[in-house]
Each structure stands twice: as structure tokens, then as C-alpha cells.
Amino acid sequence: MISDIVVVGAGIVGAACARAFAQSGCRVVVLDRDAPASGTSAKGEGNLLVSDKGPGAELRLAQYAASLWPGVAAELAEELGAEFPAIEYERKGGLVVATTGEGARPLLDFAASQRDAGVDARAVSIAEALELEPHLNPDMTAAVHYPDDAQVQPVIATEALLASARNHGADIRPFVAVTGALRDATGRITGVSTTAGAVPAGAVILAAGPWSGEVSAMLGERLPVRPRRGNVLVTTRMPHRVFHKVYDGDYFGATQSSDAALQTSSVVESTAAGTVLIGSSREQVGFDERLRVAALREIAAKALRLFPFLAGASIMRSYGGFRPFMPDHLPVIGADHRTAGLWHASGHEGAGIGLSLATAELLVAEFLGRAAAIDAAPFRPDRASLAPYLDEVA
């Protein structure tokens, strides 16, 4: 049997693509060298954010994604039934806080620019901020409330999308690693060779997250995706005292920088299970999984500036993951302009959970020649901002 589509990677982006293509009537095979949802998708907080994005293409993608999630969450719940664990979609809202005198103005200016781009970004007084988050350190200089920030439990969301894809006929094959490309006489990719034999396909969608650069090279094309490590601390369960996603304003600086040095900014939120997630750091250290205490210490110190009560909270685990970092800070979505048959869905850095659904919709639209909901050109592999990096040695 010839599969129409092979998706490489069973993380949330691959899962969303598998579901969207299967729903469109394509025959879909998903390959992952590991178990589903065991890489980047299992190592993040499950952010569906608009608050951290300035006006531009990524914000438009995030706004589009935010419009898709409520419907997909409801569809998945109905389709998979009560036996399937809930994906914990919650539009809980974000609260971004400036903790220094010089930090207040940039935060409020940033929010104003977002408002112009259609984001619900509400500058609130310190008193209002404390009403939203009573345990927040009152010693803050500015606060902005983003009601549209949401979250999901990313692993359950990935499994739910895969289960739905399976219901629509997709074939999910874990522990099968891609080893190379199958090509026809014209050089067009016609499938992949794997550790479990050849898998022919009309199109290969590369959704391997931070490992996409590696797999792309195996398929014969360079893709400048690099791993960027992030760490999150998890507390033991406690009574619910953090109600939104709460950030310090430094977060913008960290996401926009390409500096390899350690950067941290505070991200604090509760989960449905009662734990508190405290993030996050960003380091470019390759695929180095080893714990770095200095990174954890900085995360901890910054979180305490937001929520002093957390000083007594017990950290029972930390997890670190690798986010797929792009040099021009935009995901790569669409057909490869160099090799026919190869498609990309990678490079979402820390935003892939949220952007997964929108990514899949853009790909399906391009593949089937349908009109897309937003302009996909800024994400295409042939965009001008990416061109200087495509020849760079990986």
C-alpha cells in the first residue's frame, strides 16, 4: 500500500498534522524513533500564548491557533469519550508583571503594540493585579492581563490528537527511525527508508522538532533548526494559590535572543493536578541533558520575586527539554523549495504546543491547494529571512 503522507515525528506537531491530513482523506503513516509524545512535547508547560508575541507573523499564527483550540478541544472530548483522559484545555489567562522601575515602560509599550495587532492586552493597576493573583508580590511596577492565554496538558493533547488521527485511519508506528529518503529519477522524495523497511509516500512531512535538522540532513536537505534547552521545576501538590500564567517581563527578552548563554525569566502556573510549574530557562547547549544547578537556582530566585510564598514549596522534580530554535525566530511550515515531496513543520521553539493546530491547518491548505486562513508566506522555507541560514553548516 502506498501511503499518501508520511509524518516524521509523533510529537504534538506531528500528531496535529496526522489528524488534519487524515481528516482530509489522506492515508497517513506517522513514524517516530521513540514513543509518541516523548520528546519536546513531554518537556514543556503546555502554553497556548499570545502574551509573549509581538506584532508580526508569529502573533498572527498564535491568534489563529488560539481560535482553533476551543473547537478542537471540544471535538476531541466528544470523539474520544469520557474514558480518554481530558486534555485539560483551560483559557486561564496570563498576567505579565514588571518587577523593576525600568521594566514598566517597555512592558506597557509592548502591550499597546499588541493591542494594535488585535490582542486583548489589558494594562491593570497593582490593586487589580493583586485581585487576579492575591499571593503575588505587591512590589511590582506594572502589570498586563491577557485573558486569551490558555494551556493544555501537552502529552495528553498529543495522545488525543494521535488517537483521533488513528480513528480517521492514520497508522502510528513508534520506535521506527527514519534512515534516509526514497527518491524517483527526478530526485523527488517518494518516501523514507526506515529501521523497519521502506515506507513509500507522496509527501514526507518533517515534524521532528529540535531533531528536524538531523532528519532533514538524512533526507538530503539542510534545515537550520537547533536545540535550545529549557528547564522547568515542579513542586509537590499544594492548595491552589496561583490562578493565571504569571510571568515577569523579562520573558520577552529571553524569547527574542539568540545568545547561547543561560537566560531565565520567571513563568509560574498551577496545573490541574495541584502542582506548580516554575520555569524557565533557555540555553543553547546542544542536546546536553545534564542538570545544571546554576540554571535551577536562577529560575528559583526569579520565581520568588513574583511569589514569595513559594519559598517553602518543595521541588520534587525538574525536567529539561529541547525546543526547536530557528535563527530567524519563525517556525518553518510548508513545502521545501529545493526538493519536491519534502514538507516542513518544525522550528516552533517554545510555542509548538499552541501553534501545532495552526501549523497543521496551513500545511493541509497548501497541500490540497485550498485557501489558508492566514498568510503562510512568512513561514515558508524559501522566505528571505531564512535564506542566509540554509547554506550554513549545521
Next chain:
Amino acid sequence: MKVVIVGAGPAGLAAALAARAHGASVTLLDAADEPGGQYWRHLPPERPSANERILHHGWQRFTAMRRALEADAGCEIVMGAQVWAIERSDAPAQARTEAPMPAAPVVVHVLVGPPDGTGRAGRTFRPDALVLATGAHDRTLPFPGWDLPGVFTAGAAQAFAKGERVAVGQRVVIAGAGPFLLPVAASLVATGARVLGVFEASRIAGLVRGWLPKPWQLIGAAKKGGELAGYVGTHLRHRIPYATGRAVIAAHGTDRVEAVTVARVDANWRPVPGTEQRIAADAVCVSHGFTPRLELPIAAGCAISSSRFVEVDEAQQSSVAGVYAAGEITGIGGVDAALVEGELAGHCAAGGSPGDPEVRRAAKARTTFTGFAARIEAAHGIRRGWTAWLDDDTLVCRCEEVPYGRFRETAAQTCGSGLRSMKLTTRAGLGICQGRVCGGTVEELIGGGPETAAGGLLDQRGVAATTDRRPIASPVRLGELAGGIGPTEPTEPHLSKPTVQKGHQ
């Protein structure tokens, strides 16, 4: 030479003595209040007892080792010391500004003080050599009713008996697998409990295959045989029924245990229908073997074998130069193996060699213990049929209260996904014990397990993907973590001169 030793049980104490004898300065760290480990757990000093030796094998050896170390200015013993992280200092991305690099590429992060207190002090060590002797904890398989008050791990029952002189019940059933059941029975009898029976899941054939082919090895070279004979003697004296091929498959009661169901099990530990027998009891102690505490060796980068032990060479050195391992984390071998391994590890960590005359006896004895752990595993190792005694309401993970039925349902819904996904989807293993109790169970229920050659849990990422990987090795408060920033935390010098020089260098 500066040697840091983690764990003050038999292996750690022996390592400390040997490292001192070879001239190293030693820091011995242990989370407990008193040295001795699980094996020599005893009454606190404010409630001394003249009868410790009755409950403790090798008690005189322990007190002699302890006294020698306490009197030695070159050995710092730090009790209440939680090693919460081991950081590797050979990370390629890390700037190597500090010269000279210590031999062991590790940084040991410790918090000292009562774990429930607020004022724990942070300490950081960069030793020349590190000896890990972190031991093992009980492995307990779930069964219906195992979460009732009155159900204890055999280790907890033993700890009550040895550390508090309290029996866990009046009428006690002991069940599980392995030679540890016998000393637990002996301790309980010594503290006044009536032991109704010891039920060993392995069958006679299994025991014959595992223990009996070379009994002289146990009796002749190791004290294990003598120890075993002592336990058997105790059994006979108190007429404790000892049955093999039987398991406790359920505990019953409303507020606490009132009775247990014991059934025959086949060679694969699957209960044989129709053989159930109900026994009234107010406590049940279970142990199905041991889980080595591997989080620190994994954090240090040590290679772990497919049977989940730290791989060591004849010097007890792990795959990481300068990092040594001894005792139960290198194979469940009992106290005598731990003492010998500890001695070798300490001697070699201090710069010695396993061929040196002062450790000749230890090096020779070590070869005797080789294969001991494998024989215990062959005789008493967990067999897959045990899952047949679970029902849908049996909690797989007690911290997060995940019942077997829901776990199985989720596995079916997600087509039996990988370990990390199953944990995060069901929450099994995500609770306060971080999978220390249920990790092995969850891995086996998913159907992986370390022996799976292809795919399963031990895929490309190997042991890094198992439940034994815990970069934060014990809970740390956010304030303690944040407080470590800046110059307030005392940091040990990279290289320090031993305070006492002994032996040859």
C-alpha cells in the same frame, strides 16, 4: 586526595575506613540521623539498648567501624545530609575556567539539616573521588488492599523493629520473595509479634535452582550461609510456617487490615484458582526484592547494566573515572558483599589498586560474591504472572491514586504508549515519591522492563528514559534553591590536603 562518600551503611562505612587507611581525607554523607544504613538501623543514642547485638548481625563490627571513624580527625561524618543533585562538571558547553580539574568530574550538592526544618545549610563538594553507596529500598508489588493501614513494606516493619523496638502488629503475615523475608520474620519475633506465616512466592524448584546448586559457596566463604542458618534456627524455634509458591493476593478490612488471602501461585507467579485461603491478621509485611537507588549514579553519568545496577570494574570504579560504587547499587548481595565492595571502593578511590596487599582479602572475597546477586534473582526474581492478582480498583500508584483499571484503559486508548507519556497521561509515578514505589510496577505493566531487547522502554535513550532517572534526587525547597545564589554557600576547595597522612601514597 579528597574522597566524598555518599551513604553510611555497611558499604559506605567500609569505604570510609579504607580510604582513610590509604591516606585520603574523607567526607561521609548520609541523610539519616545515625550511621549504619538500613542494615544497622538502631535505637537513637538517647534511648540506648544493651541488646542491639541480638537484633543485629555484625553489630560489633559496626560499632568498631563507627568508633574508628568518629575518632578520626581526617574523616568528617555529616549526618542529616541530603544529596539533592549531582552535577557533571565535564559538560562540554561549560566554560573550563577553573584549573586544575578535579579527578571526578562531578559537583555534589548537599543540604544539611532536618528535611522538615527550614534552616538546612547548603554545601557543595568537588571531590577528587566520589564513592556512591546509596543502597536499595524495598520493592513491593501492588495487590488489592495493599493501601490499607496495617500493610507494611518488609523494610518498614524491619525499621520499626530495629529502630523503635515496635512490632507492626500482634498477628503478622509476611509475604513476598527473597531471603530478606527471613530476617524480617526474625526481627518481628524478637519484638514480640506472632508471625503467622512466611509466604515465599518462588517455588521449591526455583529455590533449588537458585540457591542450592552451590550451597558451600554461601556457607563456606560468606557469612550469608551462617546468617541464613541463624534465621532458619529462629524459625524452627518459634515454629513459623514457611511456605513457598504462595503469595498474599489480597488484604481485607474496612479501616485497617483484618485478614489476608493467600493463594498458591504457579512458576510465573500467577495465582492458582481455588487455592485461596483466608487468614485473620492485623498486619502484613511484604517485600518482593529491592530497588537499587540509582538516581545519583545516573546523575553522575555512570553506566547502568540491563539488570539495572551500576556497572563497576574490579576496583569498584564505575564507567566515570573517579566515581566508584559499592553495595546494593552494584547488585543485591547483602551485608558481607557490601563490606567487601566498600573496602575496595574506598581504597581505590583514595588512589590504591585492587592488587594492593592491604585489600587482598577483600579482592579475593569479592570474587566469591560475584554471581550471588544473579542467584538471588534467579531464585526470587519477580515473575510477570503477578499482574493476574490485580483488580481494577488496585492502586498502581499510591501517591497519585491511580487505579489499575484506569491505567489499563489509558494504555488501551493510547495504544500502550511510552513510559513518559503513560506517566504524564495517567499521573502514575508523578507523586511525591517520584516513582520510587511504583516505578518498576509501571514499567512492567506497560510491558517494557529492562529485559526488553528491542523497543519497549529501553529504546535509544536507554536508562535515561526509565523511572530511575531523577535529576532532583530529593525534594528541595524553592527558597533553599534560590538561597544558593551568591557567595553565601560554602564551597569546598577543589583539592584539599588530607588532614592525616597514613599508609603509603
